[in-house]
Amino acid sequence: MKICVLVKEVPDAAVEKKVDPSTGRMDRSGEKNLNPYDTHAIEAAMQIKEGGSVPVEEVVAVTMGPDSAVRALHKAVSLGADRSVHLSDPAVAGSDVAATGYALAKTLQRESPDLVLLGQQSDDGECYTIGAVVAEHLGMPSLTQVIKMDVEPSESHPPGGSGSLRCERQAEYGYDTVQIELPAVISVGDAINEPRYPSLKAIMGAKKKPLDTVTASDVGVDPAKVGGDNSGAQWVGAKPPPAKAAGEIIEDEDTGETVEKIIAWLDQRKLL
């Protein structure tokens, strides 16, 4: 089986994220890193590969983004991916979720994966939805927020069938268990695993693993369907959130004193 993992480069957690007030696009200067939620997707792929219930030939990291996004791919490879694919093209810049998902689906199509894994959200975009968009374009079943996933090699399938997944996730009314035939697109929740740290050797070797840089036309993306100007959702303005009186903050230095302050605060509001 072949697994593709979608990964994204995002501003580092320590960088204050801002939008450019003239375009509504994210200001992407400053330190960047692999989207932390994607490390769970890579780990999930590695656990399937190492688990041995089905043979995994390859784990391929795939991203769409500017030149600097190769660093996210290097990180993905240092965490275990065998090689990576980078869709890099000015034509896709500024794409909305739907257009991004379309371009990623086209990039994935070339790879014919049996399983596509994603993170539950990107730390900057926070759309939670790329997986469902990608699945629709690939005509594959999909599920998001999966926190347990078992691969079941299928006896009922003739050789060549890739089996199925048994997935668990929390939805509106409690936990659901869903059986999904492969190939499929799965977004994993951050409770699915504890991602490993890359070894120094893996970090050093990451740049030597194969990296395929492709353009929109290489993967058959229709340029009329991508980019900021062709996106169906159009950013027309921004405003600040409603002002809220800042809360009181206590730095705990002397815990006895801190607790006295909390009690006084609660007492004043008749909460005791």
Added chain:
Amino acid sequence: MANILVYALHYDGAINKNSLGAVSEGAKLAAELGGEAHALLLGEGVPQDLAASLGSYGAKKALVAEGPDGLAQPLVDAMAAAISGGDYKYALFGGGLLGFEIGAGLAARLGAGVAMEVTNVRAEGGELIAERPILGDSSISEIKYRSPVGIIIGRLNAFEAKESGDGPAVVEQLSYELSPQAQQSTILVRGEQRGADVDIEGADVLIAGGRGLGKPEGFKLAEDLAAAFGGNSAVAATRAVVDAGWYPYAAQIGQTGKTVAPKLYLAAGISGAIQHKVGMQSSENIVAINKDANAPIFEFSDLGIVGDLNKILPKLTEAVKAKKES
């Protein structure tokens, strides 16, 4: 005409509260656009009267589709069929998990623009503008649609359910075809409740614990504090610790948990992710204890304590007890 198609999630014979909110919102917006709001329900044998009841929230028509319940892709098929056979300019979803998946799939199917986590929608010049907070709610983007159909996915509790005083909706059966991908998923178990059945919705004081409690036993600190408050107090949790099996699902606050508004909500070791915030932000008094001064929860708490909960909670419990006894 510019009609709005609203997804109505239902479970166990009742319509989801966020879907009722979306129907009310859709009816209001459709009226401003000079159209109607129609609701779509999918399931195995959806009761006619359940569908018709959406009329009292402003839906003129309720489309009922037969299909497997609890999964998104059959709904993408059904909603796409309804949209191709009707005069719809927008599809609207209340907050929730399935709505995100259906809305995104539908956007891909129709080549439509989509905005999610929408907190407000307004009609202007015959079009809808969706307001979407971004970057941890630090800014609100305004989104319009270029595509013939625009998809709007609300944030949890963003749209209020209001009875409109209208009579029952006209119920119509919708025929549609299941796509191959929709036939490749089977729901084996739905709505499994994990852990004890606790009640947090009625509590006046909620002590909520998150990953910062460190381990399942860490909840003892929260339970002791709740006990010290006594009376109508209870312990609640984040999804992170519920998924990890530290605390029962019934105690979870947030997007896929409960929505609460106690007199006092005290968070211990909770970062304050949007999906948690949406379930508790209406609490009267919000107190947070977190060792990270940059934790998002401090942005919306009335009293924030930057410090180690392991040091603070035991002493606070003693002090609350002492105060109560005095």
